[in-house]
Amino acid sequence: MNRTPEDPRIAHLVRLMSRRRVLQLGGLAGVGAVAAACGSGIGGSTASTSATPAPTNTDISDKEKIMNWSTWIDYIDVDKAGHRPTLDRFHRETGILVNYNEDYNDNNEFYAKVRTQLENGQPIGRDLITATDWMANIWIRKGYAQRIDLANVPNHANIGETWMNVAFDPTRAFTMPWMSGFAGLGWNKKLLLKATGKTEIKTLDDLWDPRLKGRVTILSEMRDTIGVTLMAMGKRADKFTDADFQAAIDLLQKKVDDGTIRQVTGNDYKTAMAAGEVIAAIAWSGDMLNDTNTYGFNIPESGGTLWTDNMLIPVLAAHKKNAEAWMNFYYQPDVAATVAAYVQYISPVKGAQDAMKKIDPTQVNNPAIFPDQKTLASVQVFMPLTDVQQASYSQKFAKLSGA
Amino acid sequence: MVAVLPSGGAKFEQARVGRRKSTPYLLLIPGLAWLTVFFLVPLFSLAQTSLMNARQPGNPDAGFLPGFNVANYSSAMQAYLEQYARSFEYAAMATVLALIIAYPLAYFIAFRSGRFKNFLLVLVVAPFFASFLIRTYAWRTILADDGFVTQFINNLGLLPDHRIIATPIAVVAGLTYNFLPFMTLPLYSSLEKIDVRLIEAAGDLYAKPFTGFRKVTVPLSLPGVVAGTLLTFIPAAGDYINAQLLGGPTDRMIGNVIDSQFIQIRDYPTAAAMSFVLLVTILVVVTVYVRRAGTEELL
Numbered sequence: 021m022n023r024t025p026e027d028p029r030i031a032h033l034v035r036l037m038s039r040r041r042v043l044q045l046g047g048l049a050g051v052g053a054v055a056a057a058c059g060s061g062i063g064g065s066t067a068s069t070s071a072t073p074a075p076t077n078t079d080i081s082d083k084e085k086i087m088n089w090s091t092w093i094d095y096i097d098v099d100k101a102g103h104r105p106t107l108d109r110f111h112r113e114t115g116i117l118v119n120y121n122e123d124y125n126d127n128n129e130f131y132a133k134v135r136t137q138l139e140n141g142q143p144i145g146r147d148l149i150t151a152t153d154w155m156a157n158i159w160i161r162k163g164y165a166q167r168i169d170l171a172n173v174p175n176h177a178n179i180g181e182t183w184m185n186v187a188f189d190p191t192r193a194f195t196m197p198w199m200s201g202f203a204g205l206g207w208n209k210k211l212l213l214k215a216t217g218k219t220e221i222k223t224l225d226d227l228w229d230p231r232l233k234g235r236v237t238i239l240s241e242m243r244d245t246i247g248v249t250l251m252a253m254g255k256r257a258d259k260f261t262d263a264d265f266q267a268a269i270d271l272l273q274k275k276v277d278d279g280t281i282r283q284v285t286g287n288d289y290k291t292a293m294a295a296g297e298v299i300a301a302i303a304w305s306g307d308m309l310n311d312t313n314t315y316g317f318n319i320p321e322s323g324g325t326l327w328t329d330n331m332l333i334p335v336l337a338a339h340k341k342n343a344e345a346w347m348n349f350y351y352q353p354d355v356a357a358t359v360a361a362y363v364q365y366i367s368p369v370k371g372a373q374d375a376m377k378k379i380d381p382t383q384v385n386n387p388a389i390f391p392d393q394k395t396l397a398s399v400q401v402f403m404p405l406t407d408v409q410q411a412s413y414s415q416k417f418a419k420l421s422g423a
Numbered sequence: 424m425v426a427v428l429p430s431g432g433a434k435f436e437q438a439r440v441g442r443r444k445s446t447p448y449l450l451l452i453p454g455l456a457w458l459t460v461f462f463l464v465p466l467f468s469l470a471q472t473s474l475m476n477a478r479q480p481g482n483p484d485a486g487f488l489p490g491f492n493v494a495n496y497s498s499a500m501q502a503y504l505e506q507y508a509r510s511f512e513y514a515a516m517a518t519v520l521a522l523i524i525a526y527p528l529a530y531f532i533a534f535r536s537g538r539f540k541n542f543l544l545v546l547v548v549a550p551f552f553a554s555f556l557i558r559t560y561a562w563r564t565i566l567a568d569d570g571f572v573t574q575f576i577n578n579l580g581l582l583p584d585h586r587i588i589a590t591p592i593a594v595v596a597g598l599t600y601n602f603l604p605f606m607t608l609p610l611y612s613s614l615e616k617i618d619v620r621l622i623e624a625a626g627d628l629y630a631k632p633f634t635g636f637r638k639v640t641v642p643l644s645l646p647g648v649v650a651g652t653l654l655t656f657i658p659a660a661g662d663y664i665n666a667q668l669l670g671g672p673t674d675r676m677i678g679n680v681i682d683s684q685f686i687q688i689r690d691y692p693t694a695a696a697m698s699f700v701l702l703v704t705i706l707v708v709v710t711v712y713v714r715r716a717g718t719e720e721l722l
Contacts, residue, residue: 128686128687129686129687132685132686132687132689135689158484234584234585234586234589235568276672276673277673279584279673281672282589282671283589283671283672284672295564295567296567296568296569297567297568297588407479407482407484407485408479408481408482410484411481411482411483411484411688411690412481414687414688415688415690418683418687418688420672421672421675421683422506422670422671422672422673422674422675422679423506423675423679423680423682423683423684
């Protein structure tokens with residue numbers, strides 16, 4: 021066995037160097053310097069060299085009791101004083117401090133931010149991210165995700181059955197679900213009543229009510245907006261054709277052009293709705309349901325979409341073991357129930373419903389956290405896309421927001 | 424005289440002249456190095472990227488290979504001509520508005536403000552103490568649908584959409600506001616340089632005050648107008664923050680498209696081609712403008 025230097029960063033460099041050098045020298049001898057010089061393109065370098073094993077990291081978890089997490093806003097319990105009780109409890113029990121960064125605003129945006137480092141085999145400074153299924157799929161396929169060491173996560177067995185059977189990670193070797201949720205119709209109760217005299221919105225057509233003109237937004241998350249629209253048109257979100265997709269785009273484009281849709285937004289639709297600019301929207305369930313005094317939420321009669329955000333450890337994360345300790349901690353039913361009671365999204369943790377009896381008995385039968393069969397029958401998971409479909413669909417979808 | 428000088432002195436003179444000759448070049452080095460590293464190299468890389476081919480057609484995610492794909496330009500232009508046109512339209516409107524607002528302001532500061540001159544100048548620059556983003560966000564609150572400003576203008580029946588945010592009005596207003604100091608400061612500096620005796624002379628020669636203003640003050644302030652319009656128009660045409668935060672989906676500018684192509688679609692060649700077209704178009708517009716306006720006075 022080689023002795024590696026003490027400093028983990030240097031040790032990492034040494035290992036990286038030796039492997040790279042060997043590969044490079046071999047390549048140069050075989051193909052010649054010209055080929056190597058011409059091979060410099062932009063992007064996708066890992067795709068073409070996917071035979072290379074993903075660089076392994078030096079884990080400094082034991083020396084540095086921290087864990088850097090990039091996740092979405094409003095995604096963990098917060099108490100009145102602004103503290104995050106679950107993170108505090110984790111710190112007390114394990115001594116690990118979680119740097120909780122709400123800098124994951126949008127899947128594409130976050131990926132674009134760290135992509136260059138990933139492609140160049142550099143660490144991105146995060147030990148855990150919360151990526152939606154389709155984005156987690158990209159990370160795993162490109163070798164940007166680390167395999168979870170199951171010895172450190174005995175509670176891995178608590179992943180609910182529904183969540184175990186996913187195509188992009190069949191045994192959940194790389195990801196553990198954080199929360200699932202629905203995309204459907206959300207509204208500001210007071211403003212809706214004032215504008216239309218109605219107390220709820222049930223169909224996508226209700227959203228196009230002329231009295232709501234210019235006070236409606238749709239999500240920039242393509243799968244949710246298009247999924248809900250397809251189902252409102254009588255199509256399926258989990259199986260559709262290019263023509264169906266185009267028809268959904270055309271319908272939405274018409275609503276953008278005639279001024280019905282005010283904006284195509286990320287998570288900030290909630291801020292706009294709080295400020296009174298937006299009355300109704302295609303929205304995410306938890307965002308609306310964690311304040312039922314102000315907001316209302318319905319899965320449209322025609323159906324909504326179901327998505328899952330997953331915890332994933334990026335390559336070269338320096339505190340992998342700490343991230344695994346967090347995953348294991350979160351997968352205790354009482355912890356999961358505590359978080360779910362606050363964020364109002366679907367908990368993927370087995371036993372969370374039982375644990376909820378002690379934490380908040382009023383939430384035990386809340387279909388937003390523990391959906392019943394009827395609710396689940398009304399939602400669909402967006403169809404998996406090929407790379408080419410992903411590219412052409414996002415191009416078309418981007419045009420909807422004017423760019 | 425020369426004959427009297429000892430030979431050592433002549434050599435000394437020569438050396439000094441030699442050093443003096445090289446000084447300007449030495450002084451240029453930092454600037455040139457800066458421009459090379461941070462302007463020329465990225466510009467070259469941008470040009471190279473704009474001509475790349477997709478490794479797999481229709482799949483930007485697979486990466487790009489160096490090539491000479493001129494079609495990137497035509498397809499980008501075809502798809503986003505509307506946003507290009509809108510960018511120049513909004514930028515032109517903002518520039519004209521900024522000029523209308525800034526000229527009287529600069530005039531007042533230069534000629535009428537007395538001992539408050541420096542204080543007023545600080546006020547003009549004061550917005551820069553807060554971040555561009557935060558100032559633009561603030562306008563969202565100021566112009567909010569149920570806010571006082573919007574309600575007031577709406578009650579006058581001037582708002583067809585009954586709102587300001589997410590309309591072109593908000594975008595142009597935001598651009599005007601954000602670039603106003605860039606218009607005011609050059610105007611002030613050229614107005615302030617005017618020899619007041621020239622204006623007095625116009626009065627002595629029986630010119631009415633307005634004629635004096637038109638025939639003396641305005642022509643002498645033209646260098647400031649040219650500099651101000653350039654400093655406003657160029658960044659406004661490429662801006663995307665205002666359209667992003669204050670505009671709606673039908674008010675997007677070319678900067679938004681470039682942003683979306685880089686970040687969302689990850690189609691780097693298309694984004695680079697669009698950036699290049701924007702760069703060249705602005706260059707052409709500015710060249711024509713400067714030629715017509717004449718900038719000898721500026722230099």
